[in-house]
Every structure is written in structure tokens, then in C-alpha cells.
Amino acid sequence: MPVPTSAARVAHLLGTRDPGVPAYRWLGDGLRLLIADGRIPSGHALPSERLLTATLGLSRTTVTRAYGLLGEAGYLVARQGSGHVATLPLGTARHGVGGALLPGADNTDDVLDLTCAACRAPAGTAEAYAAALAALPSYLAGTGYATAGLPELRELIAARYAQRGLPTDPDQVLIVGGALAGVSLAVRALTSPGQRVLVESPSYPNSIDAARRAGVRLVPLPVEPDGWDLDLAVDTVTAARPVAAQLILDFHNPTGGLMDDAGRERLAAALRRAGTVAIVDETMLEVRLDEAPTPLPFAAHLSRSVLVGSSSKSHWGGLRVGWLRVPTPLLPRLLQARIADDLGAPIVEQLALTELLRRDPGLHAERRDELRASRAAMLAGLPAALPGATWVQPAGGLCLWVELPEARAGQLASAAAEAGVLISPGPQFAVSHGLERFVRLPYKDPADVVTEAMRRLGLAWRAQQEFAAGRTAARPRPVVA
Numbered sequence: 001m002p003v004p005t006s007a008a009r010v011a012h013l014l015g016t017r018d019p020g021v022p023a024y025r026w027l028g029d030g031l032r033l034l035i036a037d038g039r040i041p042s043g044h045a046l047p048s049e050r051l052l053t054a055t056l057g058l059s060r061t062t063v064t065r066a067y068g069l070l071g072e073a074g075y076l077v078a079r080q081g082s083g084h085v086a087t088l089p090l091g092t093a094r095h096g097v098g099g100a101l102l103p104g105a106d107n108t109d110d111v112l113d114l115t116c117a118a119c120r121a122p123a124g125t126a127e128a129y130a131a132a133l134a135a136l137p138s139y140l141a142g143t144g145y146a147t148a149g150l151p152e153l154r155e156l157i158a159a160r161y162a163q164r165g166l167p168t169d170p171d172q173v174l175i176v177g178g179a180l181a182g183v184s185l186a187v188r189a190l191t192s193p194g195q196r197v198l199v200e201s202p203s204y205p206n207s208i209d210a211a212r213r214a215g216v217r218l219v220p221l222p223v224e225p226d227g228w229d230l231d232l233a234v235d236t237v238t239a240a241r242p243v244a245a246q247l248i249l250d251f252h253n254p255t256g257g258l259m260d261d262a263g264r265e266r267l268a269a270a271l272r273r274a275g276t277v278a279i280v281d282e283t284m285l286e287v288r289l290d291e292a293p294t295p296l297p298f299a300a301h302l303s304r305s306v307l308v309g310s311s312s313k314s315h316w317g318g319l320r321v322g323w324l325r326v327p328t329p330l331l332p333r334l335l336q337a338r339i340a341d342d343l344g345a346p347i348v349e350q351l352a353l354t355e356l357l358r359r360d361p362g363l364h365a366e367r368r369d370e371l372r373a374s375r376a377a378m379l380a381g382l383p384a385a386l387p388g389a390t391w392v393q394p395a396g397g398l399c400l401w402v403e404l405p406e407a408r409a410g411q412l413a414s415a416a417a418e419a420g421v422l423i424s425p426g427p428q429f430a431v432s433h434g435l436e437r438f439v440r441l442p443y444k445d446p447a448d449v450v451t452e453a454m455r456r457l458g459l460a461w462r463a464q465q466e467f468a469a470g471r472t473a474a475r476p477r478p479v480v481a
């Protein structure tokens, strides 16, 4: 049975009625906001129309109409025996922005989405936005176009590089709308169509697409579950002489690999000889879960490196704020290319991130503990779910890159969808083809959800084995993060 919400609590949460708005709209809008921000959680029952009518002193027609509006907007479902139950509209909170999906009979859409390696916002995010709004008036007298970013944010980011052993002038920092926008900008600014660009395989699919859309020729660099084969990397760079190399060296998505300083030095030397500029995506850098070496930023090994950073994994993807650290000689090209795209990141989001970085530049300790617990739950459930599968436990990042005993990632993903868990099969992360033996499994949900996801994955694995001969793989869902 859904948890009931008392009429008295609803009345308290709604506060005083605004006499300037029709009563049904005031009630409908108020309830929608309460459900949307979780103060009436999805899955909880609303009071009966009769009780709410009596408590709020409104007419029954008003309450019926307000509930009707909520139902049409997807915030309420009528359940036999339970009355009206709060829910979130499909396609927005549940799928589109990675809202929490908890298993259980109360969930109208009982599907666990493991296709997105991103977490909900950490505690303190709303406060940071409130501080940003409080600071906003002093910016309103200006134009609001901060093409390279707000100076105070660029200073904080430059100082973080200096802490990591890479002295950085704030002028070298360019604020952009997330790491993906940064990678896309860098590859377009630094290459011309038809030129060769080294791209890891597997890699983050949207960055592979960004390179593809820049019209360059992709040169794949295989990354193994246990990391990079440096001899192969040096040989590939030497043979292809790519104009740029897109790399994820810190908790690589999807393998979780962390390249150490010796590896970086060898790779940098090969890239230097080939005249290649490195575009290094450090999105996962702060998602450090275990004791592990802290290698220098790649630009300390190869000065012709553009480093791409993001607040999406350390803080929240909804901020949509990332940045580039650009070698000074390349700045004019990057700035020029950026202006063709957009004229700067939003001020309030930059202020909110400034506030968050002042409080805690890295991963929230609580978030780290949660991720460790979720990863432990996944590691505990995997052997039974996928017998014979193997993986290398990463020291950071948000996923396990799991090698199946057979090349059946597509079949497993479609069987998993039927069992109520969505996963991304390996070929989605490949530059051209292959990786059918792999699946990516993010452990970004609470541990109990991960445990349930592993149970469903186990059902899916057994189902696809039983029906392997007849099943055809469904089209995989796009990877967001």
C-alpha cells in the first residue's frame, strides 16, 4: 500500500491560498510543485478528495478539478484501492534527467535505468543556487555575456590545477556548457575535416560522435579492461601521426582505467614527436573512490594539451558547467570557435558552481561513501547474476566494464530490458565495431537499487541463455552520460 499523506500535512505544505488565482489552479500548481521537488514523494498517496475538501475549506468540484489537472500533467495516478497516488511524469524525471528509480510495487514505471553514469545532486545544491541568486543582483548591471566565464570561477578552477601540480593562469580557463560541449568545441577548433584524430575504443560514445561530426577520420586506440597497451599506443601514434588525440586518462569511461605518470610520459613523448595536440577529458577525475596514485594532469607532460573538466560528476549534471584549460598559444583559436557556438555559460549556474567549489572542490564525502556502498553491492551481486563474467575493479569512476563469457551483450541488454533493467551493451562504446563481449554497468544508484538491478540482470542472463537461438537484439538506448 502506498504511504498516505494526511490532509493536514498537505494543507501545511501548501500554505496560504493566493486569492488572485482560481482555487483549482492554486491547488493543482501547489501539489505539482510539492510532488516535483519530492516533498510529497512519488509513490505516496494523496488524501481523498472528500478529506481534502473538508480540510482546505474548498468545494469538492475544486479539488476534483485540481486532481484532474495533476493527472493530465502526469503527477497523479488513480489506483484501485489506494485512491490517488503521486508520481512523476514519464520521460522527464525518470528517464530524461536520471531521476531516482526505486524498485517496488508502488512504482508505476518499475524499470531500473543503468544506461546513465550520473548521480542525483548532492546535498547543498539547492543552497548553492540560493546563494547564487542572492549574488546575482550585482551582475545585473552588466551585459551578462561572460564569453570566457566568470572571473571568480576561472580563478578557483585555475587554483585547483595549481594544487594538482600544474600552474595555470585564470586566463587559460574557458567556461563551457559541460565537458561534452568542451570536447566538441576543442575537436572542431583544433582539427579540419579529413584529418586524423586518435580516439580510444571503447570510449564515451558522445565524444566519439563529437569527433565524427567534426568530419575527422577516427583512428581507434584500443583500451583493454586493465588499461592501455602503451606499446600499441606509441606505435599507433607514430604510424598515424594524428592531428589530435581524444583521451580519458582518469577513471576512463567505460573501463575505469587510470593511466599512471610513467604511462602519461611515454604517451606524451609519442604525441610530441607526432605533433599531436591532446584533448584530455577529465570529467571523472574527482570520482576517486579508493587510494590510488594521483598522476599529474596530462598538460604537465605535454604542454600542447587541452584539458576538459566538468562539474557533472563531482557535483551535478544539471549545472551544465564544464571548462577547458587551454595552452596560451591555442586560446585565440578556441575563443574564436566558441563564439560560433554560444556566447558564454549562464551566470546563475556559474555562480552556483563557484559557491559549490568554495565549499567542497571535490566529491562530497557522503557521495563517496554512497558510491563505495553501491559498488560493493554490484560486486557482491555480479558473480551470481553473470556467472563466468570478469571485470577489473576501478579505483574511481561510476561504472564497471564487465566482460561476458560469451559475445552476447546485445541479447543480454534486450533480455534485461524485459526483466526491468536497462543497460548499455559494449558496441555502443566502440569507435567502429566490436565489444560485443562487454556491458557497462554504472553503480550510481543507492545500494539496494543496485542489488535489485543485479537480481534482474541475473534473470535476464538466464533468460537469454535459454532463448539465445531465437532472440534478436533490440536497438540500444542512447547513452547520455
Ligand SMILES: Cc1ncc(COP(=O)(O)O)c(C=O)c1O
Binding pocket: 117, 118, 177, 178, 179, 180, 181, 204, 207, 248, 253, 281, 283, 284, 309, 310, 311, 312, 317, 321, 322, 480, 481
Ligand atoms: C568521459 C565523459 N565525458 C563527458 C561526459 C559528459 O559530461 P558533461 O555532463 O559535463 O557534458 C561524461 C558523462 O558521463 C563522461 O563520462
